[in-house]
Amino acid sequence: MIQLSFQKERCKGCGFCIEFCPKKILEFSQEMNNLGYRYALVKDLEKCTGCGICASMCPEVIIEVKEV
Amino acid sequence: MIQLSFQKERCKGCGFCIEFCPKKILEFSQEMNNLGYRYALVKDLEKCTGCGICASMCPEVIIEVKEV
Amino acid sequence: MAKGYVKPTTLTDVPWHFCPGCNHGIIHRLCAEVVEEMGLQSQTIGVGSVGCGVFSYNYFNFDGIGPSHGRAPAVATGVKRVHPDKLVFTYQGDGDLAAIGTTEMVHSAVRGENITIIFVNNSLYGMTGGQMAPTTLLGQKTSTTPKGRTREQAGYPMKVCEMLATMDGAAYIARTAVFNPAQVNKTKKAIRKAFETQMAGLGFSMVEILSACPTNWGMNPLQALKHVEENMTAVYPLGEYKVPTDPSSAGSF
């Protein structure tokens, strides 16, 4: 099973992870973080393959993908 | 007839004119000029064709070739 | 592709100052990953520059130097002559490298200086608020080309890879981008080749990376990636412009 973690307080809402996730299982939050951005979160972890593409596109290096 | 003039006091004795004259009618002087160089002079003006090659190679621009 | 992703130990935990979607972040990460994967964290000296990458020495978790604007290749030369066995690379923007730093860049290549330049080309001066750079595209609007860059007034986009590839001292020269995952992987491979070229002592290496500056382009992050893919690559073709000829060159070629 895949463990996906986002450091939401460091997310700047660029949307790269959301855009490039092959499974399209990421989306923006409704609320804003303290930086004033809508941050990325997982809507459907089940479908995650752990491919790491989201992390490989994240300009803030705040996504970790682990198999557990 | 060709008029060939060398400003001997400005000659630095590089020998380019002598080397490249197709008629081989130029040579070095025996005495030195005030700069301390053996200067170039014509030994056989008759043979001069006025081609101007000597002048075109002279780094000091001190050769004039005229037809008179 | 290897599953999962963990942040490399070659990056500190300092929060980054980049704007949303700035490609500097991706490129920082790739440099750090390659250093870690090559096991060179304790053998690396990074030479930053003045531009939006100015804080690289705070973000990289290895020795770092902050030089003056444009002079990174000279500073790196000084470092490399003292530590010939260490990995020494510069991280420079297009204003820093291709404008004020032209002489230092060209002559580190002429000398075949055994260093690597990571060249982040976002086609303008980001940190100072988006002025024209030598790399600005024709027609591109910047704060100093309000009507778009014209040939008459400011000439043509400067093609650094094409120029340096003519030098005997240059061993590896490549241009890549990071506008999608595939390109990100290619960029990482190119950085690795460059670093391996240096560690193999084959001479000067540079990787130019086309990079998005959403803020000064007045685009959102995804539009900015598209702009790189569609407009920048047309003027700055991606690919390897020079690869080491020396057979003794590292395995990965």
Place this chain on the structure above:
Amino acid sequence: MAKGYVKPTTLTDVPWHFCPGCNHGIIHRLCAEVVEEMGLQSQTIGVGSVGCGVFSYNYFNFDGIGPSHGRAPAVATGVKRVHPDKLVFTYQGDGDLAAIGTTEMVHSAVRGENITIIFVNNSLYGMTGGQMAPTTLLGQKTSTTPKGRTREQAGYPMKVCEMLATMDGAAYIARTAVFNPAQVNKTKKAIRKAFETQMAGLGFSMVEILSACPTNWGMNPLQALKHVEENMTAVYPLGEYKVPTDPSSAGSF
């Protein structure tokens, strides 16, 4: 060939300081002849440099400027922007142009600045007594490469024409020499093409001229010409590296 020879009015009568057999003299003369033949004596501003050509402003009989070492192309840019219709050319040695002046040279080409550079390459720093220049041949002995230039320590001879020919802003780029009468004529033609390119407003032009420095080469004048012909041209091939594509270009093409 036109018979006879008379010194052009575009040269003053000041005695020259060059050493015996120095090719600077021939090249000075050719520049002056072309300016005269194009009828531009009163329309020309010559920008000198610091090197053995430093006194060009005393030898040329038209307006002249003595800039700082290496910056002639920037100075010429300033002149040209004020006088777009005048003939503006720089006269620079290889140390001046290809070492300290690299940035100014490259960016006048990037901008397609409508000026001409006359580049006198004698493969070392003549005026200061014969130190290595970026253009020094491998193995060539100079006062700072007493055992001859080596790749390891100082890299490779810098090929300026090849480098500038990659630039979109460069309209005419050629390399010539003056080691015999035929080459002298070719050089004069190239200078004329460059000046015509500029007057036609087609952009940046440069003529690199391989030049003998008997004094610092430790050769007599004729040996020095041979050295250019046999050794320098092998590393620096003669020819036109770029010619204007624009059809509106001046007649002589």
Place this chain on the structure above:
Amino acid sequence: MKREMILAGFGGQGVLSMGLFLAHAGMCEGKHVSYVPAYGAEMRGGTANCTVIISEDEISSPVVAFPETIIAMNHPSLDKFEPLVKKGGLLLVNQSLIHRDTVRDDIDSYEIPCQELADEAGFSRGSNMVMLGALLQLTQMVNNENIYEYLVKTFKGRYLDKMPLNQKTIEAGMDYVKHLPVREITNIA
């Protein structure tokens, strides 16, 4: 008479345009004015603030250590500037983003629900205009007749279509403070 103000918030909240408006208004009404933005290396994000002085007499120092009026649009700004308000001065707080009470009791402070009022006014990005309205109403610093003209000046005639909406939002801020219960100003001086 001289009014020294610091307007603070985070980038994008429009504190600088608030300051520009006040400077233009002051100038148009024949006062001496100065406007000093705090400029940052990272041009984006982070905090933004500016110092605006409007004065009958020539302005010597454009620098103000203890301003008489402070506008805090976000939490960090309140923390940083509340201690600096002159005794008897004025502190306006953006209630929508700041959830703590003010601590000074020797100054006159107001909480304004900028976001809510802006939303009501139909201009959700107009928090700054609401705050501006509140300030203008409380201080009567400028002639309300001319607000529209000053707005146009502030935006150099750009987005003219947006001006009425801006004015409306400013008025929303004015109305809000008009209907606040009148308070005793604790002026320990």
Place this chain on the structure above:
Amino acid sequence: MKREMILAGFGGQGVLSMGLFLAHAGMCEGKHVSYVPAYGAEMRGGTANCTVIISEDEISSPVVAFPETIIAMNHPSLDKFEPLVKKGGLLLVNQSLIHRDTVRDDIDSYEIPCQELADEAGFSRGSNMVMLGALLQLTQMVNNENIYEYLVKTFKGRYLDKMPLNQKTIEAGMDYVKHLPVREITNIA
């Protein structure tokens, strides 16, 4: 005791090596010495000269306005330096290239046919060595025993094969002045 000399000629006449020889000789004989070449922009041609001081005591100024000894190897040098020789000083003139008489009568001057003597000695490029010999003979500045050693030092051990010829040429200069009629030195002081 202090001896200040200026040696002058045109480039290639070897005046600098003459000066170097004297400086080395002085040093080897335990004196204080200084050697100041006049360096030019055009490294070649033009005139060359150097100032050499040999002194029992420490040398304060390496700069000399009125030297006590002058060697003029060519015409321009004579014109330039003859007026500067100290009263009662010594002036050596290279007769082979200088065809005018000296004008000073308050100094001791000698004409030396350097070229001719050098040719005789079989070292036609040795004019400077002839002149050096004349100077050494007239002044007895250094121990003649060690001339060879000093020559080797001067040329840093290069062209050792040429050293005997140099020495021979120096001696030619010495002999020449030895056989000059002894003269009264007009010393107006």
Place this chain on the structure above:
Amino acid sequence: MAELVLMKGNEAIGEAAIRANCRHFFGYPITPQTEVLEHLARRLPEEGGSYVQAESEVSAINMVFGASASGARVMTASSSPGISLMQEGISYIASAELPAVIVNIMRGSPGLGGIHPSQADYFQSVKGGGHGDYKLIVLAPSSVQELIDHTMLAFELSEKYRTIVVIFGDGMLGQMMEPVRFPEAVTSAVDRPWATTGMQGRGPNIVHTLYLPADELENHCFHLFEKYAAIEACEKRSSEYLTEDAEILLISYGITSRVTKAAVEMARENGIKAGLFRPITLWPFPDEALNNAARNAKTVISAEISMGQMIEDVRLSIRDRIPVKLFNRIGLVPSPEEIFEAIRKETEV
């Protein structure tokens, strides 16, 4: 009378240059000066002039050399590190006696430092950062209006004396906005018979800085310094505030002189006899005027945003008659309160 406009310091400089009939600008971006470039990049083409973004400050100053040598009114602008890169070019321009205007919007230093307001380039511009003997006229404006007036004056003085004039600003002056009025535009072009414009109807003009014979170099330097003496005789500028009876005299220039003035006002309100002497030209430094302004002073305080640079000229001016103290902050413009506090301390002792 021209209308009042609210304008940013850097833009005001750019617009003033255009009013001064300057049509050629060469520069390189650097915070906090960049708006000068941005303004001129937009406006010069409108006025038929040319804006060239140089590839570096070294190139910029040499482009200025060329444009001025060939007869044009020309300006460049930068900030501290960029001005350092211009030092060789500045020495050349001074020797060639070319008119030119250089704007320095000083920032935090040394090294990369930061973008804070600063006054730490005083030695560089006033004493000489380039090699050799030369002087530059240095004007120190203190408001946006003065940025305009001094920029226009700078072009006038640079032509009159064939010299560089430096506009000495700082990050705050460059970034702040104040209401300003622009004077009438200058239209007359000054003619420069010595300029390299092509030798139509005359012999060749030559602009150079090489003097190989020692006596030629010496004469050239003496000539330059005769000119500088004339400038010292005519162009010293300063202003005073409550100096007549001042027992504590503050000396400061530029933006700092304004907060210092406010501090002096506070001091007077508190019964302290303080006064302000403000040099407007830093070179030539108004030494006699200062010495005179200090006649009743018991203490003199030099207030600078530096570790103490102008203070040397203050000491030289008053010939060390009176104790000279330093008040300084780095990285920011001090507040009137801080300076007042420093004044108050002096009265205690």
Place this chain on the structure above:
Amino acid sequence: MAELVLMKGNEAIGEAAIRANCRHFFGYPITPQTEVLEHLARRLPEEGGSYVQAESEVSAINMVFGASASGARVMTASSSPGISLMQEGISYIASAELPAVIVNIMRGSPGLGGIHPSQADYFQSVKGGGHGDYKLIVLAPSSVQELIDHTMLAFELSEKYRTIVVIFGDGMLGQMMEPVRFPEAVTSAVDRPWATTGMQGRGPNIVHTLYLPADELENHCFHLFEKYAAIEACEKRSSEYLTEDAEILLISYGITSRVTKAAVEMARENGIKAGLFRPITLWPFPDEALNNAARNAKTVISAEISMGQMIEDVRLSIRDRIPVKLFNRIGLVPSPEEIFEAIRKETEV
């Protein structure tokens, strides 16, 4: 005791650097300094060091930055115009507190000037040619032997205080030959825990000069100036000749101090009570020592090959108690006779 060798000034500097265990040199040719390069280009490879001929002085000073930052003893050398091009880099090195030795064999200026001996870069090196607040130790040798001793001292001081030390020479010192003895070679390498050598067994080392928060920049400048205060307290150097009873005190440094000494000797022979004060460190300037040496002086003459630069420090040192005159020549080293003449004139009035 080491043997006497007759050596040219520039070569002596190069050899002294090697004796001081300097193994890295970066430089660019320029008359009258070039022999420093030429000597090191030959000798460094023999010693296993590296000579890199930089493509310009700008590159050279930045190579020095890199080499010093990563732990090496390093030197560069140039002459006036080249030193101007190094001003930005010098400000960076000063801020980063990197040890480095810079040789300036001064030549005729301003502009291209010429290759004559000169002392006209005093303001640039002593006051500050680069941007911002910083100081350099400036040593002024007056003989070939001192060129050696000061070069070795320079490396020591630069390490001790983490600062740039400038060797302040001129064309004559660089070109002349005198007998010299070399001290024992230094072999110990100083360790630099802060250097960027690769983070083996420690956290990352960072060398930079950027301080964005105002308080950080202010603290950094205050820290630098505490260090400078320590240098001022310990490193002022000067020498005196017949100053005890001197009524006319001459002040001069470097090559000029030697001709001045000869002039003082002439004056004494003529019964004039003249004396010589010679600053050896130009920064820190030996002000107390000078003030003390001038205690009996009625006139003070600053003798310089410049239009008058050191004279400002002379005036500051003696606090303008006594009239300070200038004796200067440009383009050459004056003769003792000229200076004596100037002394004699003083006695007439």
